[in-house]
């Protein structure tokens with residue numbers, strides 16, 4: 261499964277919460293084009309780690325939609341719902357090293373601790389964890405596991421993560437202050453996206469992460485986990501978001517257009533235009549994809 265030392269390996273990692281929409285086809289196409297433009301390999305990972313949000317059969321629909329537009333992986337896809345043991349091993353390693361700790365706080369506890377400090381600490385609607393259980397559970401039962409966002413395992417010194425995006429350039433985030441100690445294993449027993457994505461990117465030998473810009477903000481957390489788990493740091497390219505007619509990010513939540521595959525070649529053409537490619541003359545999908553790789557290569561960041 262692991263293809264190390266074989267050059268570029270990219271991936272598309274859909275969460276099968278429903279069929280692909282127009283925006284997710286753009287993300288899939290961007291990662292595919294970038295892999296092909298580098299003479300690389302392209303893999304698919306079904307990110308069904310949040311099982312209650314993934315209806316039965318949605319994974320098969322997503323894979324068949326990708327196949328209809330000829331975006332075919334170079335290896336059989338993997339499913340995160342089958343990877344519990346790998347995530348457990350990574351968590352155990354972080355616990356043994358002292359980086360992961362149990363947290364007994366409910367959402368209410370967190371909100372109260374923040375209010376007691378006189379602060380409003382919200383970030384994308386999420387409360388920034390005030391570190392209540394960082395130095396012990398104070399008799400509460402453990403509910404979840406968190407990662408210390410500090411620079412040392414036994415102190416509170418902040419940590420800044422610097423990284424480079426191929427399109428956005430130099431990026432920097434104060435992990436401790438802006439994000440805080442983040443969840444690895446949730447109170448409901450589900451693995452957090454941050455841990456799963458890092459473990460699986462390494463397992464699949466991913467060298468290049470190409471995904472939508474809405475995920476750029478997660479990258480420092482993933483880089484930190486890669487450092488602590490001794491995993492390689494991939495290159496990153498975050499593509500511009502595809503906005504709906506209302507100017508909001510296209511998503512299943514805001515009723516993004518379902519992907520219309522009545523004419524799959526036209527769907528590819530629309531996705532390409534959203535990525536900034538010119539309208540390409542082609543009679544077949546393989547021909548369109550071939551032209552698109554050339555056009556992508558010309559404007560490679």
Ligand code: GLU
Nearest residue numbers: 273274275307457471475
């Ligand atoms: N599963 C995530 C999503 O569908 C993408 C994760 C990633 O590309 O890192 O939004």
